[in-house]
Amino acid sequence: MTCPYCGRGTLVRDTRDIPYVYRGESVLIEKVTGRFCDACNEVVPDDMDAQRLIKTMLKFNKKVDIEKQCACVMCAQNKEGTPE
Ligand SMILES: [Zn+2]
Incomplete structure (x- = not known):
């Protein structure tokens, strides 16, 4: 199966920890099973x-939004405009 994101890579089935970055803060999401693009x-x-x-x-x-909260x-305004 070809990768839907880049259209070049091949998807390989695996279980990995996935790093996720939001506003410069990163977290590791453990043991995600799926198809990974090489x-x-x-x-x-x-x-x-x-x-x-x-x-x-x-x-x-x-969590990051709260930590980086700006007054x-x-x-x-942005906060009010963004529902749950
Ligand atoms: Zn890809």
């Missing part, structure tokens, strides 16, 4: 792990 390192996770992956990422995003008007 060219661009993108991953197409299995359905079960995709759910967990998204949940973990959103949780991490929120300026622009940020306050």
Whole structure:
């Protein structure tokens, strides 16, 4: 199967820890099973792990947002405009 992200690489089935970066902060999402591209390192996770992956990422995003919270008007407006 060809990678849907770069269209060049081949997807290889594997279980790996996936590093995720948001606003300069990184986290390692452990033991994600799916198909990994050998060219661009993108991953197409299995359905079960995709759910967990998204949940973990959103949780991490929120944590980073809180840590990097800025009190300026622009940020306050953005926050209100971004629902859960
Ligand atoms: Zn790829």
